[in-house]
Amino acid sequence: MYPAVYSLHLHLEDQHPVTFRANDDLINIVNLDRSRKSMLTEFFALNRVDENAKRLLYKEFLEYYVWNQQNKDWTPQKKKTVIGRIVTANPFEGKRYYLRILLNHVRGPLLFDDLKIVDGVVAPTFRKAATMHELLQRDSSLEDCLQESSLYQMPSSLRRLFVTILVYCNPTNRMELWKRFEQDMSDDFKSTEDSISNVRTQVLKSISFTIESMGKDINSYHLLDDDICFDEEEFQSREIDDELAVEILEEDIAASQSLNNGPGGTGKTFLYRALLATVRSIKLVALATASSGVAAPILPGGQTAHSRFKLPLDTDERNTCCVSKQIALANLLRAAKLIIWDEAPMTRKQHIEAFDKMLRDINDSDVTFGAKVVVFGGDFRQVLPVVRKGTRQQQVNSSSVYSYL
Structure with missing residues (x-):
């Protein structure tokens, strides 16, 4: 006040x-x-x-x-x-x-x-x-950022910011930042846990889960003097539990009975939601992704394909998705009974190939996409044609639009 x-x-x-x-x-x-x-x-x-x-x-x-x-x-x-x-x-x-x-x-x-x-x-x-100006040399800017955020951010948001700083800003004083802001990041757990050690464990679990979702390991940041260890079975199941907790709308469940006579204007999204609701309603894991951040939130529980599958930024054929067999994301992908990828024609061929290699690897399978049911969708009319330069004019090879998948 x-x-x-x-x-x-x-x-x-x-x-x-x-x-x-x-x-x-x-x-x-x-x-x-x-x-x-x-x-x-x-x-x-x-x-x-x-x-x-x-x-x-x-x-x-x-x-x-x-x-x-x-x-x-x-x-x-x-x-x-x-x-x-x-x-x-x-x-x-x-x-x-x-x-x-x-x-x-x-x-x-x-x-x-x-x-x-x-x-x-x-x-x-x-x-x-x-x-x-030497404003970045002592990491004071990162500390200032966390300090200001701690005044009004919820602890969960502050933990996400802390992880973002760890992963993308590479601070040199990670342990000092942890010690200074541990209490601010712990407030939501203090009312539910009965000891200081349990509060710290829950905070570190939350931080570790977010770090792992970015393809990293919390122990590589040395927040404590010793390695941080959790109940592996409990920790690995969290991503699966989060997916199973995605809200299922009644209208989406009913959509599966109306696929042949849906109301005017319904199309791919109508089908995606029906498929997701049907699989999730019987307590199975279904993952919804899209190539763009605009389309992903339209699907319940949707994420971008780059975020969900840790696709490589470069498109070299040797690059692979950053998903280890041991991390929680690998468990989630192994548990998935359905994977939907909207706007697939808008992504690069190398990304889909890397996705295929990753699923084969974590599922120990030689079958395409690790024997998973994968639904690719999109509009090929949104794909730009490949333009080849001729001697007098530019000619469009129309077959190239369809060849890269």
Whole structure:
């Protein structure tokens, strides 16, 4: 309640949100002067004309200025005790995250690009500028990120952020970060566990499960002096339990009786949901995936194929999915009776081949896809044809559209 805390906008250049009514003309909205303004853009603008503003960090602005939402500008005020907090950015967000670090340490920038200038040298990226300012050398930015998040994030969200930092940011002080934020990440378990050791075990299990879902091992990060061990059978079954707990809608179960006369407009998704509901309703594991993050959430329990199968980012024929036989994901894939992959024609042939090799490996099978039932779906009309250059004109080899599967 006191002191008051206000969030400050954080966005990359020309990527701030604009509010408008549903029936407004978008061209007029884009052309309005106020549509080009945000707290951050007007912070830069005021620095260009106000010497007092140039002495302040972005987060200190609310002590001397008040944001007028109607006029989209900063108005001077008498100094008061107000805490300005720049909207949190996850290290996985890249440019936006490093922009936030610079805004917390650089005074008086006039433009986004001014934040890249360090001792007269223009850095190519925000990350490089943060490095030149020595803001990344002691991992203080990661600690600041966790500290701010601990003030308002739920413990489960804080644990996910902690894992993201471990996996993608490679901090040098992992054990120190764990010791400092262990209590903040433990609050939800304190009410259900009867001892401190049990609370710690549950927190580490949660962290380990998330790390393993990213294809890593918690012991490679050395959070404790000794290796972290759990009841392997209990731990390995968690992914399967989570899949079996996916909600099954009555309308999806009923859909299996209407496949030949579905209502107008139903199609692939209608079929996918019917298949998933039928398999899950008899307590069997069915996995729903899609090639894009837009299509995946449409399916109950859906994930992207890259996330679920740990597909390689490179498409070299020698690359394989990052799934060991010993991890929980391998158990889940072995237990799956049905795997659905929507938008399959939009993925690369090498990804499907890597998926095939992985299923054969973890199932100890020479049969295609490890003898699993795999449903590939999608619209081949969404696949771009392969264009080959001729001597006079570009010719399209239409057979190439179908050959890569």
